[in-house]
Amino acid sequence: xxxxxxxxxxxxxxxxxxxxxxxxxxxxxxxxxxxxxxxxxxxxxxxxxxxxxxxxxxxxxxxxxxxxxxxxxxxxxxxxxxxxxxxxxxxxxxxxxxxxxxxxxxxxxxxxxxxxxxxxxxxxxxxxxxxxxxxxxxxxxxxxxxxxxxxxxxxxxxxxxxxxxxxxxxxxxxxxxxxxxxxxxxxxxxxxxxxxxxxxxxxxxxxxxxxxxxxxxxxxxxxxxxxxxxxxxxxxxxxxxxxxxxxxxxxxxxxxxxxxxxxxxxxxxxxxxxxxxxxxxxxxxxxxxxxxxxxxxxxxxxxxxxxxxxxxxxxxxxxxxxxxxxxxxxxxxxxxxxxxxxxxxxxxxxxxxxxxxxxxxxxxxxxxxxxxxxxxxxxxxxxxxxxxxxxxxxxxxxxxxxxxxxxxxxxxxxxxxxxxxxxxxxxxxxxxxxxxxxxxxxxxxxxxxxxxxxxxxxxxxxxxxxxxxxxxxxxxxxxxxxxxxxxxxxxxxxxxxxxxxxxxxxxxxxxxxxxxxxxxxxxxxxxxxxxxxxxxxxxxxxxxxxxxxxxxxxxxxxxxxxxxxxxxxxxxxxxxxxxxxxxxxxxxxxxxxxxxxxxxxxxxxxxxxxxx
Amino acid sequence: xxxxxxxxxxxxxxxxxxxxxxxxxxxxxxxxxxxxxxxxxxxxxxxxxxxxxxxxxxxxxxxxxxxxxxxxxxxxxxxxxxxxxxxxxxxxxxxxxxxxxxxxxxxxxxxxxxxxxxxxxxxxxxxxxxxxxxxxxxxxxxxxxxxxxxxxxxxxxxxxxxxxxxxxxxxxxxxxxxxxxxxxxxxxxxxxxxxxxxxxxxxxxxxxxxxxxxxxxxxxxxxxxxxxxxxxxxxxxxxxxxxxxxxxxxxxxxxxxxxxxxxxxxxxxxxxxxxxxxxxxxxxxxxxxxxxxxxxxxxxxxxxxxxxxxxxxxxxxxxxxxxxxxxxxxxxxxxxxxxxxxxxxxx
Numbered sequence: 001x002x003x004x005x006x007x008x009x010x011x012x013x014x015x016x017x018x019x020x021x022x023x024x025x026x027x028x029x030x031x032x033x034x035x036x037x038x039x040x041x042x043x044x045x046x047x048x049x050x051x052x053x054x055x056x057x058x059x060x061x062x063x064x065x066x067x068x069x070x071x072x073x074x075x076x077x078x079x080x081x082x083x084x085x086x087x088x089x090x091x092x093x094x095x096x097x098x099x100x101x102x103x104x105x106x107x108x109x110x111x112x113x114x115x116x117x118x119x120x121x122x123x124x125x126x127x128x129x130x131x132x133x134x135x136x137x138x139x140x141x142x143x144x145x146x147x148x149x150x151x152x153x154x155x156x157x158x159x160x161x162x163x164x165x166x167x168x169x170x171x172x173x174x175x176x177x178x179x180x181x182x183x184x185x186x187x188x189x190x191x192x193x194x195x196x197x198x199x200x201x202x203x204x205x206x207x208x209x210x211x212x213x214x215x216x217x218x219x220x221x222x223x224x225x226x227x228x229x230x231x232x233x234x235x236x237x238x239x240x241x242x243x244x245x246x247x248x249x250x251x252x253x254x255x256x257x258x259x260x261x262x263x264x265x266x267x268x269x270x271x272x273x274x275x276x277x278x279x280x281x282x283x284x285x286x287x288x289x290x291x292x293x294x295x296x297x298x299x300x301x302x303x304x305x306x307x308x309x310x311x312x313x314x315x316x317x318x319x320x321x322x323x324x325x326x327x328x329x330x331x332x333x334x335x336x337x338x339x340x341x342x343x344x345x346x347x348x349x350x351x352x353x354x355x356x357x358x359x360x361x362x363x364x365x366x367x368x369x370x371x372x373x374x375x376x377x378x379x380x381x382x383x384x385x386x387x388x389x390x391x392x393x394x395x396x397x398x399x400x401x402x403x404x405x406x407x408x409x410x411x412x413x414x415x416x417x418x419x420x421x422x423x424x425x426x427x428x429x430x431x432x433x434x435x436x437x438x439x440x441x442x443x444x445x446x447x448x449x450x451x452x453x454x455x456x457x458x459x460x461x462x463x464x465x466x467x468x469x470x471x472x473x474x475x476x477x478x479x480x481x482x483x484x485x486x487x488x489x490x491x492x493x494x495x496x497x498x499x500x501x502x503x504x505x506x507x508x509x510x511x512x513x514x515x516x517x518x519x520x521x522x523x524x525x526x527x528x529x530x531x532x533x534x535x536x537x538x539x540x541x542x543x544x545x546x547x548x549x550x551x552x553x554x555x556x557x558x559x560x561x562x563x564x565x566x567x568x569x570x571x572x573x574x575x576x577x578x579x580x581x582x583x584x585x586x587x588x589x590x591x592x593x594x595x596x597x598x599x600x601x602x603x604x605x606x607x608x609x610x611x612x
Numbered sequence: 613x614x615x616x617x618x619x620x621x622x623x624x625x626x627x628x629x630x631x632x633x634x635x636x637x638x639x640x641x642x643x644x645x646x647x648x649x650x651x652x653x654x655x656x657x658x659x660x661x662x663x664x665x666x667x668x669x670x671x672x673x674x675x676x677x678x679x680x681x682x683x684x685x686x687x688x689x690x691x692x693x694x695x696x697x698x699x700x701x702x703x704x705x706x707x708x709x710x711x712x713x714x715x716x717x718x719x720x721x722x723x724x725x726x727x728x729x730x731x732x733x734x735x736x737x738x739x740x741x742x743x744x745x746x747x748x749x750x751x752x753x754x755x756x757x758x759x760x761x762x763x764x765x766x767x768x769x770x771x772x773x774x775x776x777x778x779x780x781x782x783x784x785x786x787x788x789x790x791x792x793x794x795x796x797x798x799x800x801x802x803x804x805x806x807x808x809x810x811x812x813x814x815x816x817x818x819x820x821x822x823x824x825x826x827x828x829x830x831x832x833x834x835x836x837x838x839x840x841x842x843x844x845x846x847x848x849x850x851x852x853x854x855x856x857x858x859x860x861x862x863x864x865x866x867x868x869x870x871x872x873x874x875x876x877x878x879x880x881x882x883x884x885x886x887x888x889x890x891x892x893x894x895x896x897x898x899x900x901x902x903x904x905x906x907x908x909x910x911x912x913x914x915x916x917x918x919x920x921x922x923x924x925x926x927x928x929x930x931x932x933x934x935x936x937x938x939x940x941x942x943x944x945x946x947x948x949x950x951x952x953x954x955x956x957x958x959x
Contacts, residue, residue, distance in 0.1 A: 360794020427640030435830025
């Protein structure tokens, strides 16, 4: 019950981590099934329809429900601590964001047991995703599930924007913020501008499918290419929503374990902003083969190539952060160091893809599959594992086992390169993506076999990680405040895990890497910027949970509103939108209650603080 | 200036070696890395250029990373604090400017090639016009200048520019012959695409659908047959010859009532399904069962036709062809039609 009503950012972080971890596991199992099907030509392990459902759900689950929540977990766990705040700006919204995400994710995954998962690819291109060609409710689960989950992401993004703008500790100017806080700030800004696009797109597709609208229906005057534009205007910035937090994590981990400040901090900030900016003007590079014409193709080619410049700045800054430092190979740093060459490989194939005439060949082949897995797994997921191992003691008060951590790293990264490196060549040799099987004698067999074995090895890496988490959870919580001994930022100045109120006294920040600065000045901790006083805390509340349950019920009701249940009572309930209305009643009722009854929160008094 | 030129000269043999290595990859009739026509060569040229640049970048990054990780590991007993370097203006400018130059080196030929690829030959009198229509899960090829329509095997004269007009009857598909050219999507009417390629060498090339289009997306394959100009003219003529019907009148009647409602043979036109004219001369049945009497890549055509006609859904899940048995054909009649179709060859 405590977990359902909590508004504490540290607990919400753990909820995000759990939920994201479970969805990540589901997405991973789907990936393993896909790879087993492709292990040999003309395999009959899965049928074609199931395969298409698996690739659709693997992509959708991993991106929206697997890695995004883990990013939010780390943001929630770390950002308020890093900027010296007692919580996020809107703790209530924070909880609401989590619960809408979770119920959106559950709704999407219910499709497996309620008549068939979405099968039109995670990009859901129309007309394949229209009700004429995707006749189950699968794509409805996709549109409505993502809509609800996307609501949570949008709420979370707005919350972090407000938090970082308004709640930095005294002395922490923008140019003194840790890089992860910068990355979160910029990521949240991208979310704010990118998610409305997919929200609109999903509404239009939902209307097409359920209410018989014609936005993407050629016969009714619509245009399916419109969907591609809307999807990628969101979809490409989404890539940067995913990768920028990883850049932020790497920029924290590498300086800590090199015992040096980040090389070129201001150019890192500049590069992050530039990437976000350029990220909004390259979407049509996903559509070079749609037939946009040479002018559009040329412009989008060049704008895409430009992104290589700020990204290159980052890579070299990381390398030169280590230059002249004292590099320690702890598990988090192994992941961070492994990230650099791996992500660079994904980056260079990205530049290759940017060249439109070459992309005519790369597009929709395994070359693209290899590219984006290098960026998302080799970049983001390695970054997330670096961050998880790095901040785990701060989140849970327990150090993960270094021994098992190294096993996780080596099996995962070797498996990763085995799986995806060969896929570049599969694509170039003529294997298109999203095929449920392939003919023999095309020289695809050996490379696919290697790829599947690699995927198995990645699975083994994940088992090591799970074992590590399980074993660690049974150990006493005895992590030091600054367990890595070289912590540079504010989160390492307080206990692990931090008390409910984070900072007894808000610290005074005197420069970049505030804690490191105090340490080198010979101080043990931060100088407080305020006397010990009564701390205002937000009250726990069940409303965010109830609101999300309401939306969930409304979504389900709307989805089945045109169905004939063969049962007059059920049909009556659904076809007259009674279920939808009931769900919305719960949500709006909950909002009303929240508005009518003021909750001023509670205070922790100085005596209690001293007593601890 | 001298140094840049030297670096450029060093790149040349690397590009050449790379080309050789990559050329070893894949089947000649399928692989992007073994281009068989000018369009594919243009893409491949850009690929070689970009791969070369990128390998140089990777080598630099890997080398610095390896050096740093070996040279600057923390040694036991090392406790002094390393110098806290803020940054270096010169270095940072260096690694902003060099990538920018590399991007320009790649961007210029890219833009040139984009506009070159934009020439779709739709107004070219010498080009052979072909209207490509994607269907779940087969390809229709119409030659409007000759009044001929065929399916699955695209027959083209070698060395002549082909001006394609591409569209789809249902969902999006993408028309791709890797060894001849890059791909282009088939969109519904209203956003019809045009593009062009040519095949200088005679031969059979493998084509694929590259856009997810449903369960049998992976089986939506086709062939491009590049033949001499004379052979092409002869092929057009034989395609326009009157339809050959099954010899057995009862079977002919069955074939007419069950199959020709959708399919076409010769001048007897059904328009929903792939044309069957000269199916005995094609490279495959249903695009995916390869006809190969040696049995290496597939099976003899008669066997393939029987496999297909006895259970189309098991060959291509989700395809639109009704089960012949449900249309009232007996096993013997199906075998009879298979034999007739296998024998329906063109000159």
